[in-house]
Amino acid sequence: MRVCYLLAYKDPDYIRTRNLVQALQSMDGVELCIAKSRSSGPTRYLETLRQVFHIERTWHPDFYLVGFRGHELYPLLRSFLPGERIIFDNMMSPTLSLLEERGLGAARRKLVSSTIARIERWILHDAAAVLTDTSAHIDAFKEHFQLQHQQLEAIPVAADETFQAASPLPPGKRTVLFYGSFLPLHGATYILNALRRLSLPGVTFHFVGGSNSDSSDIARLRSENTAIEVRHDRHIPFDTLIGKHLAQAWLCLGGPFGGTPQAKRVVTGKTAQALAMAVPTMVGESPAACGLIDRKNCLAVPQRDADGIAASIKWAYHNPTALAEIGNAGQAHYREHLSMSRVKDSLGSLLRRLS
Structure with a gap:
């Protein structure tokens, strides 16, 4: 099975990305190719898409996995890859974050509901599967975006397991x-x-x-x-x-x-x-x-x-x-x-x- 992990996020080494890539690399029967931006500015989208086009022409993945946060990238990706199976990591929802966390006024809430929410809903329904991090997020996405449970998979973020705590702790500290x-x-x-x-x-x-x-x-x-x-x-x-x-x-x-x-x-x-x-x-x-x-x-x-x-x-x-x-x-x-x-x-x- 060939999987292409792709990302055009401002932090290309985000812990979520590192751990998903590490998991894919360790799986028997999975060949992994990575298309990831190196910069954090607007050119990151072009960097990633160039790599994706080359991979599609020469490698033909079975799945593309769009890492968090890929909402801006997904519509472009889909337009160039019609029919390809894309897994989307919606670890957190920009729609719910804006509506529930930011204290927006009525006008901005309407803007979010009429634009960002519609785009996110389309992405989640278009994807072959949607990843998130907790079962509580699954319940929220089912309610707000009318997704079916079988479309969703809760995968924990995990941690960098190479680090160890000091034992014992420094005395008196x-x-x-x-x-x-x-x-x-x-x-x-x-x-x-x-x-x-x-x-x-x-x-x-x-x-x-x-x-x-x-x-x-x-x-x-x-x-x-x-x-x-x-x-x-x-x-x-x-x-x-x-x-x-x-x-x-x-x-x-x-x-x-x-x-x-x-x-x-x-x-x-x-x-x-x-x-x-x-x-x-x-x-x-x-x-x-x-x-x-x-x-x-x-x-x-x-x-x-x-x-x-x-x-x-x-x-x-x-x-x-x-x-x-x-x-x-x-x-x-x-x-x-x-x-x-x-x-x-x-x-x-x-x-x-x-x-």
Whole structure:
């Protein structure tokens, strides 16, 4: 079976792409060809399409797999490849993100509904199959885009499994780590409000990412609560962030905590990465977090609950032995439900079903 994985995303080495490609490369009976842009600007679409045209003429794939995010590329691809079977990774929906997460006014909501939603619905119905990351996303796509269950396949994002946590942690060092884009679904506001309630000697709260506004909010927290140590870096390279800072974290705030519709459908990348490394992880309760149980294999708190976040951090502070056991149990959950092995099995099953 010949599969062409193609992508024209601003981040060509996004973890979702790396893990899907790795899974395809490891499958018996699958020959893989990759058409992927190298730049992040508008020329990336032309770069990818040129490669696709060459591959179609010389290699004739059985399937094309359009990686996330491929919504802009798909209509062009379909116009040049009529009749070819295209699998589409709709890990997250731009329509639902815009309508549910961004607080759009009536005029912009109408624009999204009349244009972006129609395009996305056409893509999802045209594709031979649609990938996403959780069963909660499958339910949402069935409801909003009238898709049939057999058209959809939930494949977890997984993590970079080459990284390992530090064991033991550096003596006397307890770091609570939160990193990411600080979007509403992540609930950074609730984390900051939780930290205003805490006084924990010897604990450092380390934030990575965010905008200028987020930097100001963190600086305000630092000035309002001098009883805790707060650190903020706007950016740390991925390998250093994971291989050093997450590896040495005492607790990862994986979330999401924002209580938005999207927050109830995803397992965040940092949650998967921390679980994979046996780093104790706090998550927000949601349908997508099925199997993650408070004080068994994670710390779980209700959505939009600053008091719950604060109380859970305090419990961890006073129960270090239990916290370490939670980290190990979290890793076991990852291996069974979210790992690269699961990615390979699910994607392989889909390809066999479509063949």
